[in-house]
Amino acid sequence: MERREFIGIAAAGLGALSLGMRGYGSPQAIAPSDWVNLGVIGVGNRGQHMMRMMLRVPGVRIAGLCDLYEPRIGEGRKVTGEQTPSYSDYRKLLDARDIDAVLVATPLGLHAEHVIAALESGRAVYGEKSMGRTLDDCNRIRDAARRTGKMLQVGLQYTYAPWYIEAQKRIREGGIGQVTQVQSYWHRNNNWRRPLPPGAGPEIEKLLNWRLYREWSGGLLAELGSHQISFANTLFGAMPVSAIASGGIDYWKDGREIEDNVHAILRYPGGQTLQASFITTNRLDGAQERIFGTGGSIVLTHTEAIYYQEPWYPNSAVPPEMTIGHKLITGPTYSAEQPYQGKGDTPIKGEASDADLLACREFIDCIRTQRRPSADENLGWSGGVTVALCNQALKTERKIELSEFLAGTS
Amino acid sequence: MEPYNPLAEALYTHREGSLEPFLMRSRQAMGTRFTVYLYDTEAEREHEVFQAVFEEIERIEKTFSRFLASSEIVRINDEASQGPVVTDPEVFNLLVFAKELSEKTEGAFDITIGRLSRAWGFAERRPAIPSPDTLRAAEAAVGWRHLNLDVNWRTVEFLESGMELDLGAIAKGYAVDRALDLLRTLGIEAMIDAGSSSIAANGEYFSQRWPIGVADPVRVGESLGEVFLGNRALSTSGIREQSFTADGRVYSHLLNPISPLSHRSAEDSEAPQVMQTSILAPDSALADGLSTAMFILGPRRGEAVMEQFPACSVLWILSGCAGLSCSGIRWPATQQIIEER
Numbered sequence: 001m002e003r004r005e006f007i008g009i010a011a012a013g014l015g016a017l018s019l020g021m022r023g024y025g026s027p028q029a030i031a032p033s034d035w036v037n038l039g040v041i042g043v044g045n046r047g048q049h050m051m052r053m054m055l056r057v058p059g060v061r062i063a064g065l066c067d068l069y070e071p072r073i074g075e076g077r078k079v080t081g082e083q084t085p086s087y088s089d090y091r092k093l094l095d096a097r098d099i100d101a102v103l104v105a106t107p108l109g110l111h112a113e114h115v116i117a118a119l120e121s122g123r124a125v126y127g128e129k130s131m132g133r134t135l136d137d138c139n140r141i142r143d144a145a146r147r148t149g150k151m152l153q154v155g156l157q158y159t160y161a162p163w164y165i166e167a168q169k170r171i172r173e174g175g176i177g178q179v180t181q182v183q184s185y186w187h188r189n190n191n192w193r194r195p196l197p198p199g200a201g202p203e204i205e206k207l208l209n210w211r212l213y214r215e216w217s218g219g220l221l222a223e224l225g226s227h228q229i230s231f232a233n234t235l236f237g238a239m240p241v242s243a244i245a246s247g248g249i250d251y252w253k254d255g256r257e258i259e260d261n262v263h264a265i266l267r268y269p270g271g272q273t274l275q276a277s278f279i280t281t282n283r284l285d286g287a288q289e290r291i292f293g294t295g296g297s298i299v300l301t302h303t304e305a306i307y308y309q310e311p312w313y314p315n316s317a318v319p320p321e322m323t324i325g326h327k328l329i330t331g332p333t334y335s336a337e338q339p340y341q342g343k344g345d346t347p348i349k350g351e352a353s354d355a356d357l358l359a360c361r362e363f364i365d366c367i368r369t370q371r372r373p374s375a376d377e378n379l380g381w382s383g384g385v386t387v388a389l390c391n392q393a394l395k396t397e398r399k400i401e402l403s404e405f406l407a408g409t410s
Numbered sequence: 411m412e413p414y415n416p417l418a419e420a421l422y423t424h425r426e427g428s429l430e431p432f433l434m435r436s437r438q439a440m441g442t443r444f445t446v447y448l449y450d451t452e453a454e455r456e457h458e459v460f461q462a463v464f465e466e467i468e469r470i471e472k473t474f475s476r477f478l479a480s481s482e483i484v485r486i487n488d489e490a491s492q493g494p495v496v497t498d499p500e501v502f503n504l505l506v507f508a509k510e511l512s513e514k515t516e517g518a519f520d521i522t523i524g525r526l527s528r529a530w531g532f533a534e535r536r537p538a539i540p541s542p543d544t545l546r547a548a549e550a551a552v553g554w555r556h557l558n559l560d561v562n563w564r565t566v567e568f569l570e571s572g573m574e575l576d577l578g579a580i581a582k583g584y585a586v587d588r589a590l591d592l593l594r595t596l597g598i599e600a601m602i603d604a605g606s607s608s609i610a611a612n613g614e615y616f617s618q619r620w621p622i623g624v625a626d627p628v629r630v631g632e633s634l635g636e637v638f639l640g641n642r643a644l645s646t647s648g649i650r651e652q653s654f655t656a657d658g659r660v661y662s663h664l665l666n667p668i669s670p671l672s673h674r675s676a677e678d679s680e681a682p683q684v685m686q687t688s689i690l691a692p693d694s695a696l697a698d699g700l701s702t703a704m705f706i707l708g709p710r711r712g713e714a715v716m717e718q719f720p721a722c723s724v725l726w727i728l729s730g731c732a733g734l735s736c737s738g739i740r741w742p743a744t745q746q747i748i749e750e751r
Contacts, residue, residue, distance in 0.1 A: 026494035027563045049469075055498040055564075056482065071595070081499030193458040198597040303480060354480040 030059030034368050037063035039099035039123075041090045041114050043076035044069075044208075045194075046128060047105035050155075051079045053360045054103065060364055066093040069207055071197070090114055094121040101367055104128060105155075108223070109216035112137035116144040119152060126363045128155040130226040131377075131384030133218050135405065138384040145377035151366055153373040154380030156230050157359035163305040164355075167291070167298050168235060176307075177295025179235065184228035184276045185285040186220070191252050192260075192280060212256035219258035220278035221245070221394070222387045228289055229390070230383030231300075232266065232274040235291070239382055240266035240274070242401045245394035251281050264390045276390075299344070302355070306344040432615070435460045440471045440582050441533070442605030446589070449599040449615040459596060463589045470585040473501060474577045476524060477533070486566050487524065487574045494558075494565035502564045504584060505557070508577065508699065512554035514718050515703035516711075520667035524574025525551040530665060533578060537654050539661065547572070552667050583608045583645060583698030590694075601639070607701075610643035610694040617641050627685040627727050628734060634727065635747040637690060645697035647705040648686030648727075666706050682730030684708050690723040690741070700724070709737040716740075 038054055040047055043065050054060050065076040066087040073086040087093040094102070094117060102118040104111060104127045115127040131154050132138040145152040158164045171179055194208045210216040211223055221229070233239055247262035261281070266274040277285075289300040296309040359375070366373045385406075392410055393400040404410045433448040433456050446463050450456065475481045482501050489495045497505075508521045527533055529540040529548040540548065551572040558567040577584075582604040590612050593600040599613025601620060611617050617640045623633030627648050637644065653662040687705040691697035700722060704712045709726050716724055716739045723740040725747070736747045 026565055027496045028494065028565075052498040052500065056485075056496060058496045079499065081503070190461045191457050193461075195455050195458040195462050195596050197595060303478075353485070354482075357485075 027058040035059045035061060036364055036367055037061050037098050037100045038103055039064035039066065039093045039096065039101070039118075040076065040103045040105065041066045041093060041118070042104060042106035042110075042128075043067040043072040044105065047072075047103070048075060048079050050103055050105055050126075050128075050356060050360065051076065053354070053356045054364075055080070056357055057360050057364045060360075063098050064093045064096050066090045069204070090117065094118060094123070099123060101125065101363075107210040107216035108133045108218050109210075112140050115141050115152065119144045119148045119150045122148070122150065124151040124153075124363075124367050126153050126155065126360075127380070129230075129380070129383070130218055130222040130387045131380040133216070133222070133388070135385055135388050135408075138381050138388065141384075142377045142381040151370075151373065152377045152380070153359070153363045153366065154375045154377070154383070155359065156227060156375040156379065156383060157355040158227050158231065158302075159234075159375040159379065160358035160362050161355040162353065162358075163303075164231070164300060167300055167305040170307075171235065171291065171293065171298065175296065176291065176293030176298060177310075179291055179293045180272055181292040182232050182235065182272070182274045183290045183292070184225070184232070184274065184288070185278075185290075186224035186228065186287045187277070187279045187283050187285045188224075189281055189283040191254065193254075209256075212258055214257045217258050218387055218391055219394075220247075220260075220262045220280075221264065221276075221390045224278050224287070225262075225264070225276050225390070226383050226387050228276055229266070229274070229386050230379065231289060232268075233382050233386060234379070236268040236270060236272050236274075238269045239386055239402055240268050240389070241403075242267050242399055243386075243390045243393045244399045245390050246397070247278075247394055259394070262394060264393065266386070266390065308340060308344045433460075435464075437464050437467075439464070439467050440475070440585060440604070441477075442582065442607075444585075444605070445603045447601040447603075447616060448593070449613065459593070459598065462592060462596075463602075466589050466592050467585045470581065470588055474504070474581040474584070476574070476576055476578070483575055483577060490566050490568040491571045491573060494560060494563065494567040496563065496565050499564065502559070502561075502566070504577070504580075504695070505566060505575075506559055506561070507695065508580060509554055509557055509559055511580075511696070511699045511703070515700070515707065515715050517554060517668050518666070518706040518711075518715075519579065519699045519703035520552060520554045521575050521577050521579070522552050522554050522557050522568075522573050523665055523667050524576035525572060526665050526667065527576045527578065528574070530661070532665075533576075537661065539656055554667075579702045580695045580698045583610075583643065583694035583696075586610050586643065586694040604694075607647065608643070608645050608694050608698050609639070610697075611639040612641050624688050624725065625686075626734075628729075634736070635743055637742055639690075643691050643694035643697040644688060645691070645694065645701040646686060646688045647701040649684075664702055664705050668706070682728035682735060684726055685729045685734070686727040688725040688727075688741075691719070692721050696722065713739060 036059060038060060040051060040062060051062055062080045062084055064085050064087060065073055067073055068088055077084050093099065101124040104114045104118060104125060106114050108130060111127060112132045115125055118125045132141050192211060196205055196208060206213055243264055243266045245262060245264040247259035249256060249260055252260040261279045264276045287302055291298045296307060299306045362373050389400055389402060389405045392405055400410045433450060434445060436443055436445040444467055446460060448459065472478060473482050476483050476487065482497060486495050486497065512520050525548040529544050531537050551570060553570065556569040556573060558569055586602045586604050586608050589602055590600060590610055594612060599615045601611035601616035603609045609622065618638055621636035621638055622644060623636045626632040626634050647664055649662040684705055687701050689697045689701040689704060691700060700719065704724050707715060725736060725738040725741040728735045728737060
């Protein structure tokens with residue numbers, strides 16, 4: 001396929017998506033019966049962010065806040081702009097009659113308890129990723145969604161990002177040839193800690209920094225990697241057959257229990273590989289997925305998709321300025337394998353939208369129209385279980401087959 | 411630790427010789443450099459405190475930038491000409507604040523200036539005089555009265571098509587305010603400097619022991635008196651930054667929504683030209699907005715407007731036939747500034 005064709009189709013695809021997003025409707029136009037009163041369990045940083053996003057969707061009101069840590073309630077009320085009823089026990093929130101749906105943004109180790117209870121209370125649930133901390137958690141959550149018949153959307157927001165959708169469409173249509181490898185990075189340069197208020201004791205420290213402790217956290221693989229692992233599962237149309245992983249607490253030796261760097265390799269049934277890298281000591285590569293096909297590559301970030309065509313590809317329309325680093329030069333350097341240094345193309349340039357907002361719109365739309373979200377319990381289970389598989393490989397320091405992991409024999 | 415002082419290089423200077431320890435870190439954000447100074451006795455939490463502060467500043471940028479495609483302001487600019495757009499309370503409340511400031515400043519401060527900003531190209535760092543057609547079209551899309559904010563539904567609507575919001579004049583100050591709020595909850599005294607034009611502090615250390623010098627708009631590196639922030643914010647607007655000269659006339663990034671062809675207001679052309687305006691205010695967003703408005707209005711028209719802001723002070727630096735002069739309202743030691751100059 002010609003480069004121009006790729007870009008043209010990509011732009012057309014996005015146009016349709018954008019059209020759907022525009023004129024989304026004002027709250028005045030929402031019938032009273034279609035308003036969604038949302039209860040929020042977990043009003044920390046992520047919970048507050050998702051509340052802001054939900055409040056940008058017409059016809060959404062936040063009707064209840066639940067958090068164990070009292071200062072969060074005040075922060076949550078700043079976000080809602082009103083004296084939203086508050087609870088320290090999630091069961092009390094679920095008892096409230098005016099709650100239509102529930103957003104769960106609690107520590108990972110508590111997802112199963114909170115999501116299952118919310119589903120069993122008869123509410124639609126938006127459950128933050130990863131679905132659950134363990135295989136058993138994921139199984140129980142998926143079973144609860146199926147048993148209750150209530151809608152569960154897992155917080156895999158890039159499922160709704162137009163540039164992700166378009167990139168996958170083009171890949172399925174052969175736009176970059178046969179995809180054999182994906183490399184994903186989530187590289188940060190910080191200690192992943194939240195600052196503590198004056199006088200905070202060890203209990204508050206663990207509550208605010210739950211990501212650093214095994215009881216509640218799935219570590220970097222879950223908190224960062226679940227998006228990328230779920231994306232690879234979707235791209236390859238399967239869960240991996242095996243995983244190996246390595247990591248350690250090698251820099252931030254501050255009492256944390258989870259690794260500060262993790263590297264995993266996942267093998268897929270079609271012979272594809274995902275290499276996933278998570279570090280906390282350098283942010284040069286940021287968060288990105290690099291998808292390598294025999295005819296080209298796509299680099300996905302949180303804001304765009306950049307397309308690169310292999311310069312030797314048949315019918316290549318790559319202009320000379322894009323092949324810097326590939327030109328023939330006599331000398332000791334094997335220039336044909338120098339890294340590509342051109343700019344690439346941006347298939348969906350300038351049309352990025354906030355993926356979290358799109359995910360919130362999907363959730364509310366699904367409630368109103370009684371349809372299933374794309375990131376449903378099945379997609380969430382697939383990603384959540386794969387994360388747990390990788391964590392098992394990390395913990396045991398050996399290659400784990402999916403079949404043995406699912407059978408509970410790993 | 412040797413205090414690095416970026417302020418000395420720009421619009422403010424502080425007194426050298428502070429021997430007390432403090433922590434300082436800078437990061438690029440919102441098209442400028444944010445520098446955060448902490449006076450924290452619990453130095454072991456330094457890393458996560460700075461991280462949280464810069465994350466909060468980044469959050470504000472991601473929300474209010476008109477350059478980031480996924481920001482809420484870009485979404486509103488895209489959709490609000492087609493009908494009411496609901497937004498979250500934080501965004502809505504800042505828009506309400508901005509519109510009220512527009513009303514109080516008779517339109518000298520106006521966040522609907524987006525098309526005009528784009529036409530002049532200052533934010534893109536490619537300033538040029540727009541063509542008359544471009545200018546006319548941009549001018550027609552400016553007007554705070556056409557910004558409809560419905561408090562009952564929390565919606566934003568443009569009553570003229572083609573309008574664009576540009577919160578550049580207050581977003582940095584708002585980010586400073588939110589970051590200082592966060593530091594207050596952590597019990598930390600701090601000072602935050604956003605590109606030298608917006609600066610605010612809380613607590614005793616920075617508020618009472620760090621004098622801030624207001625820069626001389628002509629003599630680079632010199633200051634025109636000092637102020638103590640004392641739990642308030644200081645904002646300065648001036649033509650020294652981001653201006654260009656064409657046909658003997660100075661064009662500033664501080665665009666005049668009332669008279670778009672020049673930064674100068676409808677004042678008599680014989681009146682001294684405003685070179686720089688500084689505002690002291692209870693919070694940084696207000697300081698930023700008023701600083702822009704007072705630059706546009708000048709002392710003659712600005713005096714009446716300032717009566718609505720009894721907790722704020724203003725200092726104008728003017729250039730006329732007799733050289734530089736100062737004019738202030740409630741500004742500390744204005745007379746001394748004039749005499750020293």
